[in-house]
Amino acid sequence: MPPVNGTFCVTVMKDRCINAGMPGKCATCVQVCPYDVYAMDATGHVRVANYNACVGCRICAEFCPQDAIRINPAESEFLVRSPWTFPQVEEIHQKAQTGQYALRGFGAMGFAPSFDNITVVPSQIASPAPLDKYREECDMEVVIGEDSCERPIQMQYPLFFAAMSFGAVSREARMALAIGAAQTGIMSNTGEGGLLKDETWLIKGYENEERTLKRWEPGGHLVVQWSTGRWGVSAGYVRAGDGVEIKIGQGAKPGMGGHLLGAKVTEEIAAVRGIPVGSDALSPCRYYDARNLEDMKHMVDVLRDVTGYRVPILFKLGPSRPYEDVKACVEAGADAVSIDGLVGGTGASPAVVTQGVGIPTLALIPPAVRALREMGVHHKVKLFILGGMRNGLDAYKAMAMGADGVGFGAAAEIAMGCRACMACHTGRCPYGITSQDPELRARLDPEEAGQRLANFIKATAEEIKILTMLSGHGDIRDLSEEDLRAMDVNTAAITGLKLVGYERRLPWWEDGRNQLHVG
Amino acid sequence: MSIAMGASRRDLVTVARPPGARPVLVGTGRSLRAINGQLREVALNGSVIVREVSHLNGLAAGLTGGEVVIESDSGDYLAVLNDGATVRLIGDAGCYLADNMTRGTVIVEGDAGYAAAPYCYGGTVVIKGDAGDFTAVMNKGATVLVQGNAGDDVATYMLDGDVVIVGNAGKNLGNYLIRGSIYVGGEWQSLGHNTRLEGMTEADLAKLRGYFDKYSIKADPAAFHKIGRLSEKPFYKAKAPAQPDSLAK
Numbered sequence: 001m002p003p004v005n006g007t008f009c010v011t012v013m014k015d016r017c018i019n020a021g022m023p024g025k026c027a028t029c030v031q032v033c034p035y036d037v038y039a040m041d042a043t044g045h046v047r048v049a050n051y052n053a054c055v056g057c058r059i060c061a062e063f064c065p066q067d068a069i070r071i072n073p074a075e076s077e078f079l080v081r082s083p084w085t086f087p088q089v090e091e092i093h094q095k096a097q098t099g100q101y102a103l104r105g106f107g108a109m110g111f112a113p114s115f116d117n118i119t120v121v122p123s124q125i126a127s128p129a130p131l132d133k134y135r136e137e138c139d140m141e142v143v144i145g146e147d148s149c150e151r152p153i154q155m156q157y158p159l160f161f162a163a164m165s166f167g168a169v170s171r172e173a174r175m176a177l178a179i180g181a182a183q184t185g186i187m188s189n190t191g192e193g194g195l196l197k198d199e200t201w202l203i204k205g206y207e208n209e210e211r212t213l214k215r216w217e218p219g220g221h222l223v224v225q226w227s228t229g230r231w232g233v234s235a236g237y238v239r240a241g242d243g244v245e246i247k248i249g250q251g252a253k254p255g256m257g258g259h260l261l262g263a264k265v266t267e268e269i270a271a272v273r274g275i276p277v278g279s280d281a282l283s284p285c286r287y288y289d290a291r292n293l294e295d296m297k298h299m300v301d302v303l304r305d306v307t308g309y310r311v312p313i314l315f316k317l318g319p320s321r322p323y324e325d326v327k328a329c330v331e332a333g334a335d336a337v338s339i340d341g342l343v344g345g346t347g348a349s350p351a352v353v354t355q356g357v358g359i360p361t362l363a364l365i366p367p368a369v370r371a372l373r374e375m376g377v378h379h380k381v382k383l384f385i386l387g388g389m390r391n392g393l394d395a396y397k398a399m400a401m402g403a404d405g406v407g408f409g410a411a412a413e414i415a416m417g418c419r420a421c422m423a424c425h426t427g428r429c430p431y432g433i434t435s436q437d438p439e440l441r442a443r444l445d446p447e448e449a450g451q452r453l454a455n456f457i458k459a460t461a462e463e464i465k466i467l468t469m470l471s472g473h474g475d476i477r478d479l480s481e482e483d484l485r486a487m488d489v490n491t492a493a494i495t496g497l498k499l500v501g502y503e504r505r506l507p508w509w510e511d512g513r514n515q516l517h518v519g
Numbered sequence: 520m521s522i523a524m525g526a527s528r529r530d531l532v533t534v535a536r537p538p539g540a541r542p543v544l545v546g547t548g549r550s551l552r553a554i555n556g557q558l559r560e561v562a563l564n565g566s567v568i569v570r571e572v573s574h575l576n577g578l579a580a581g582l583t584g585g586e587v588v589i590e591s592d593s594g595d596y597l598a599v600l601n602d603g604a605t606v607r608l609i610g611d612a613g614c615y616l617a618d619n620m621t622r623g624t625v626i627v628e629g630d631a632g633y634a635a636a637p638y639c640y641g642g643t644v645v646i647k648g649d650a651g652d653f654t655a656v657m658n659k660g661a662t663v664l665v666q667g668n669a670g671d672d673v674a675t676y677m678l679d680g681d682v683v684i685v686g687n688a689g690k691n692l693g694n695y696l697i698r699g700s701i702y703v704g705g706e707w708q709s710l711g712h713n714t715r716l717e718g719m720t721e722a723d724l725a726k727l728r729g730y731f732d733k734y735s736i737k738a739d740p741a742a743f744h745k746i747g748r749l750s751e752k753p754f755y756k757a758k759a760p761a762q763p764d765s766l767a768k
Contacts, residue, residue: 229657230619230657233619233638234600234602234619234621234640235581235583235600235601235602235621236602238581238600239581262752262754274640274659274660274678274679275659275678275697275698276678276697276698276751276752278751278752279697279751279752280752282676282754284657284676288634288637288638288653288656288657288675289596289614289618289619289634289637289638291633295595295614295615298576298577298595298596299596301551301576301577302577302580302596302599302600305551305552305555305577305581306580306581306599306600309552
């Protein structure tokens, strides 16, 4: 028995259809449809005789020699056919035909606990009066490694660009990120694909290698990543950074190493990474040179030593056990810890991992903050949140929950011009951001994209400023959970925020029983 | 001998030595920062002897030249990120010897622990004794010589370079080998994925003879077997990327 009547719209494009031009010729759709959706009359004309009988199998479209038929759901496929939506069916067909699982980039899609279920509480008469965004100042600076190194990172805004390696993104995209960071005084991060010479001076605002022509103020900060594949890493690489980030995991594929598929490994990238052209660069899922926390402490010591105790050491975590993992990072000697949520992930990954592995971004923050508070280093060891961050509102909420700032990966790519088609791993990015094809790369102007990134960061910072000041603060460090309310019970349960209407935290947060999971 | 920046004369512990002899640093009770700070300054100008440093992890990190002779066992991460120095250890090495080396030479007269010479891009590591599991893992261009036996998973995911084991090797040798060569004088328990036995060529024999002569290793190149890769691309089967004309071969 067919599903609900009228579920599918059947469209035949007459200008393409052979039968429409030559009645009597071609009745393929009539022949292949087992539900009599189509019929041919005595004059040889084919028509759609019974729309309601269509079950959405699309065999008519598949067999039509002119590609003249479109079958579209009249209502969302998710509503009428879930879990057997057309994309799901196609994915199974793909596996059945090729024996290979699906890969994609751009993070988890669909429903996950979200910042959208939190609202900001403005100041009125019972709380300190709001501040004036137009005529008063708001301090948004974030300093990393203030007490631990000679040259701390001083970011103008609590925002940064997430790690995206040369290889995963194009040379032009890396340059644009450097230019964007230079104009806004924030961090960019090499990822684990090695260092481009150009970005070392671009990020300081210079347009030439000799560093005589300063073009972009105030200049940004380049963090070099130390990871499990160790692509393009040397003593010189480590010393070239304003900070070193030890990558443990990432949102796209926690528990797995980075994947740079062979389609993107050009001669230039192969030279940087030390692998054959076209070969997949698959980073190990764990460090071969650190098997436990003691080793990790020694690794931090070594990196501090090789960099002359000048720059901060950061950690990057995937979304696993935020409370325990953050504590381990602090024990290892981190100056900052970034956690990437389930929603995050610009990198290519098996689709099932991107979609189904890890803790949602929102749920990472309370345990991570609790860990830092218990160790007495909250706001001293900086906590950064990544994974689906879109704007100043998300950033404000994360910071009011206890983070020191947020990172943008996908949003940064979108700011450069990306349309979120999720095909980054194919190497055919039409905007030249995640492609290594010279023709496609030529479509991305690093200066223009860098300006767009800077504009995005400045606008986002203004949003944070607006929200901070309307809630009565002149410094982002004064934000707190009291500035937020959860709008549903689930969000209140996950975050420990007060529930709207109830105006209290849920009981298990109020009496401290939420601490039980620790032990 | 000058004193490194930030170190006081009191920090510099030396032993009596004749005029013109190499300076000697003694590490007893001293921190990694203090010893490595001095090494960076002293080793660049010549050769230095170091003693009593087995408590230090990361000794001789990131050196760009000079010679360091260590007359004791070492901790982990000896000569990590070495970029041009010659480091000779008269003793046993801990784990992660010469981690991520790019240039230079590291010679261990004794045994080396887990994952010796991981992630190296260049240079030479010589281990006169035995080496542990995961030796030369993800080697990207270094030459790694083990005069004794080596453990399991040696040269896992090697991307370039030579690994020579004069003695026996363990299980899973050369697992997912991408490029480079493995030479074994003894026996191995099992080969890893993407490996195959290859015939020894005249060039291979000459290369091994050169290594053995240079590092005084007594072995007959003719008795060695060579292991190479099966496929350059054993994981995903995507097409090779388009190359600009200027890069096309």
